[in-house]
Amino acid sequence: MKRVLPWIVPAGILLVWQALSQFGLLSGQVMPAPTAVAEAFWRVTRSGELWRDIEISTWRAFAGFAIGGGIGFALGMLNGLSRLSEKLTDSTLQMVRNIPHLALIPLVILWFGIGEEAKLFLVALGVFFPIYVNTLHGVRSVDRQLLEMGRAYGMSERAIFWRVVFPGALPSIFVGVRYGLGIMWLTLIVAETISASSGIGFMAMNAREFMMVDVVVVSILIYAALGKIADSVARLLERTCLAWNPVYAEV
Amino acid sequence: MNVSVLDHTPDTNVRFSSVGAAVSLRGVTKAFGQQKVLHGIDLGIPAGQFVAIVGRSGCGKSTLLRLLAGLDQPTGGRIEIDGLETGWRERVRLMFQEPRLLPWQRVAANVEVGLTHARDGNDRRRQAIEAIEQVGLSGREKEWPSILSGGQKQRVALARALVSHPGILAFDEPLGALDALTRIEMQTLIEQVWLDKGFTAIVVTHDVTEAVALADRILLLDAGRVAMDVTVDLPRPRRRGDPAAAAIEGRILERLLER
Numbered sequence: 100m101k102r103v104l105p106w107i108v109p110a111g112i113l114l115v116w117q118a119l120s121q122f123g124l125l126s127g128q129v130m131p132a133p134t135a136v137a138e139a140f141w142r143v144t145r146s147g148e149l150w151r152d153i154e155i156s157t158w159r160a161f162a163g164f165a166i167g168g169g170i171g172f173a174l175g176m177l178n179g180l181s182r183l184s185e186k187l188t189d190s191t192l193q194m195v196r197n198i199p200h201l202a203l204i205p206l207v208i209l210w211f212g213i214g215e216e217a218k219l220f221l222v223a224l225g226v227f228f229p230i231y232v233n234t235l236h237g238v239r240s241v242d243r244q245l246l247e248m249g250r251a252y253g254m255s256e257r258a259i260f261w262r263v264v265f266p267g268a269l270p271s272i273f274v275g276v277r278y279g280l281g282i283m284w285l286t287l288i289v290a291e292t293i294s295a296s297s298g299i300g301f302m303a304m305n306a307r308e309f310m311m312v313d314v315v316v317v318s319i320l321i322y323a324a325l326g327k328i329a330d331s332v333a334r335l336l337e338r339t340c341l342a343w344n345p346v347y348a349e350v
Numbered sequence: 351m352n353v354s355v356l357d358h359t360p361d362t363n364v365r366f367s368s369v370g371a372a373v374s375l376r377g378v379t380k381a382f383g384q385q386k387v388l389h390g391i392d393l394g395i396p397a398g399q400f401v402a403i404v405g406r407s408g409c410g411k412s413t414l415l416r417l418l419a420g421l422d423q424p425t426g427g428r429i430e431i432d433g434l435e436t437g438w439r440e441r442v443r444l445m446f447q448e449p450r451l452l453p454w455q456r457v458a459a460n461v462e463v464g465l466t467h468a469r470d471g472n473d474r475r476r477q478a479i480e481a482i483e484q485v486g487l488s489g490r491e492k493e494w495p496s497i498l499s500g501g502q503k504q505r506v507a508l509a510r511a512l513v514s515h516p517g518i519l520a521f522d523e524p525l526g527a528l529d530a531l532t533r534i535e536m537q538t539l540i541e542q543v544w545l546d547k548g549f550t551a552i553v554v555t556h557d558v559t560e561a562v563a564l565a566d567r568i569l570l571l572d573a574g575r576v577a578m579d580v581t582v583d584l585p586r587p588r589r590r591g592d593p594a595a596a597a598i599e600g601r602i603l604e605r606l607l608e609r
Contacts, residue, residue, distance in 0.1 A: 244450050247450075254466055269454075343456075343496065
């Protein structure tokens with residue numbers, strides 16, 4: 100019963116939606132029926148078009164995430180560990196952080212055209228800040244008493260990093276990763292919708308030109324599914340890596 | 351608990367220890383900025399002795415312990431351990447008031463923190479398990495620290511301190527955060543491992559009863575100087591409520607409270 104409970108509302112919405120379309124209360128031009136959407140999904144899957152687009156979009160998303168997240172993580176660690184580095188870069192980064200990265204789209208198109216670089220750049224920039232801020236915060240909030248213990252027990256700087264600082268910062272880093280994943284998909288959707296010749300966003304815009312509402316709805320649902328999958332993987336990782344923490348322990 | 355006190359003949363005055371390290375302080379001072387905390391401490395602690403340092407808050411007892419643990423450097427004077435002026439940090443282990451276990455490492459790995467320089471992983475694990483046994487936590491080596499009670503955590507911290515066979519074990523109010531019964535249990539355990547291992551024990555505490563129950567010698571620190579140096583010549587294991595112990599306790603408390 101507990102497993103069924105969360106599905107009752109979505110199932111109800113689907114039923115009502117189907118019924119409304121069936122009785123002609125919802126025009127197919129505004130919102131096609133769930134069965135029509137399923138049919139469209141089957142059509143684009145069979146043609147192989149969908150897999151190509153999912154592949155390219157997923158690649159863009161994670162390549163951008165790896166670049167932006169990697170730089171954010173490295174800078175967060177560096178600024179968390181070194182006062183000099185923080186003094187030098189943190190206030191600049193905080194200023195840049197206040198510019199919505201999507202506001203840069205016109206500039207990015209001027210710089211990179213509508214090639215891959217434009218999308219990677221936007222995703223990386225969007226992902227950078229949540230990971231940077233949370234890594235920095237994680238390193239800063241590592242228990243001083245544990246650091247002192249590590250030193251008193253003769254740990255090398257390396258050992259202190261890997262056994263005390265990094266695991267101590269990890270819960271906060273995961274917050275950054277999950278937040279970053281959300282921004283990653285959001286940025287990609289916007290970037291692909293505005294300027295692309297492949298990917299799910301392109302599929303949606305292309306379908307719009309031919310008034311294929313069903314395919315547009317399919318693209319939106321796929322974005323939702325990809326976002327959900329990424330978040331579930333992050334949660335799984337979180338539960339595995341933070342098993343020591345009673346907050347994340349499996350109940 | 352698998353170490354029995356009765357196995358030993360605890361004649362503490364003629365105790366000879368091959369494990370324990372001797373401590374010698376000559377004119378040790380410590381100042382934080384303008385604030386002078388220790389005013390020239392001269393002190394000799396023979397190897398294997400159990401010393402308690404008592405005093406009011408702010409008398410400099412914790413500062414003295416941190417100097418001995420190598421966490422801070424003295425402003426002036428010399429600290430020698432087994433005749434060495436440097437390179438003795440690894441011979442000293444410090445137990446804090448809090449357990450300070452790494453929450454992301456299981457009990458055994460936490461104890462292995464005490465063996466920073468042992469290379470062989472199997473050997474490290476074997477020694478860690480031995481130490482866990484000594485503190486009466488056999489079978490708990492795979493647990494996360496978060497599920498242990500306060501007393502059990504402090505036992506793991508003790509195992510971590512013991513595992514490298516230190517010459518000196520320094521305790522900074524190690525039992526301050528425990529409830530009364532757990533406290534007595536831990537006192538017994540600390541006495542047992544000390545008798546068993548023969549390290550030099552230095553306990554900072556503000557509980558005079560605890561000091562008299564455990565120590566061979568009690569140092570009373572007042573305003574950064576050793577104000578009293580009392581030998582506690584009572585047989586072990588010591589009974590609680592012993593009149594001779596009560597007399598010593600009375601003398602020290604009297605000195606502590608006058609001003």
